[in-house]
Amino acid sequence: MEKPQNIYDNPVFFEDYQTMRESKINANELIEIPQIKKMLPNIKGKTILDLGCGAGGMSRFFAENGAKKVVGIDISSNMLKIAKERTLQKNISYLNLPMEDISSLNSKFEFVFSSLAFHYVENFDKLISDISKLLKPNGVLLFSQEHPVGTAMIFNSPNMENHIEINGKRYYLLSDYNNNSQRKLHWSVDDVVKYHRNFSTIINSLINNGLEILQIEESTASEEAIKLVPKYKYQNDRPYFLFVKAIKKSN
Ligand SMILES: C[S@@+](CC[C@H](N)C(=O)[O-])C[C@H]1O[C@@H](n2cnc3c(N)ncnc32)[C@H](O)[C@@H]1O
Structure with a gap:
């Protein structure tokens, strides 16, 4: 590892x-957070762990x-400094x-x-095995992540587009889908490391670690979001995010 x-x-x-997040016109605020809030379990009086809390x-x-108690964990001291200040x-x-x-x-x-x-x-x-052990019986796991159709492709160069246009219509490229492994990409800086996993790998990890799936969603953009950021209409062709909600079985 x-x-x-x-x-x-x-x-x-x-x-x-931080500049992107503070602008409030971003996919987190306009697409991801609205969907995740719709999927929240009852949080009143609950003890909650927020992984990668930023x-x-x-x-x-x-x-x-x-919530009764919240523990936020993150690898980044920069992000936690802001969290503590706020x-x-x-x-x-x-x-x-x-x-x-x-x-x-x-x-x-x-x-x-x-x-x-x-x-x-x-x-x-x-990760899922560790989470399952930390969850009380009937405890809930809810997470969002980049959608596998977005993380799959291995780019030939940092400038390569992830889509082509034919007669004015956009078609997204999909390759390397079943190649579950590390991806290095340019996102503000070179060599940002992410991990691609196909859908079945994600779901089977939950099933094999004693979690029962309650709900799965794939991102869409509201009309208001598309008005603010027209390219969000392409959520219809290739969603940015995957959302999974699961419950720890009681036995
Ligand atoms: C896209 S940000 C999301 C932050 C926050 N969850 C939010 O939605 O505003 C991803 C966060 O995950 C954290 N992160 C990345 N890898 C991590 C790891 N291995 N362990 C803990 N945190 C990690 C980053 O430092 C960053 O704060």
Whole structure:
């Protein structure tokens, strides 16, 4: 196993990412967060683990909406610095810990949440096994990640487009789909590491680790979002995000 990359502590990447997130006109705010909020279980009085919590936006949302206790973990000290500066609630704690090491946590949780962070983890099956052990019986896992149709393709060069146009219609390219492995791409800086897994690998990891799938969604964009960012209409052709909600079986 490779040591996990901590790209959010790269100063150039971090500044570009924060500028994008603070603009509020981005796929997180307009596409991902609205969908994930629709899928939330009851969080009132619950003990929650937020994996790859970043600046802690969802951790604070959980605390504001009645969670008993929230633990946010992230590999990036830059992201956690912002999270701590923005957090006033005493029932949220942040830990600078890679997701790869969550088996070291002593508490159990009723809800494990993760927004757009699992595609950075190499060993997905171990991650899901660790999460399953941290969940109380009937506890819920809800996560979003980049959609496998988006992570699949291995690009020939950093400038290569992910689509072609024929007679004015866009067609997305799909290749390397069943090649579950590391992808290195240019996103603000070179060599950002992500991991592609096909759909069956993701789903079978849940099934094999005692989780029962409750709901799966693939991103779409609302009319309002498309008005603000016209290219979001292509969600219809190739969704950016996959959302999975599962419950830990009680036996
Ligand atoms: C796209 S950001 C999402 C942040 C937050 N969940 C949100 O939606 O605003 C991905 C986050 O995952 C964190 N991350 C990436 N790899 C990680 C790992 N191996 N362990 C823990 N956190 C990780 C990054 O540092 C970053 O804060």
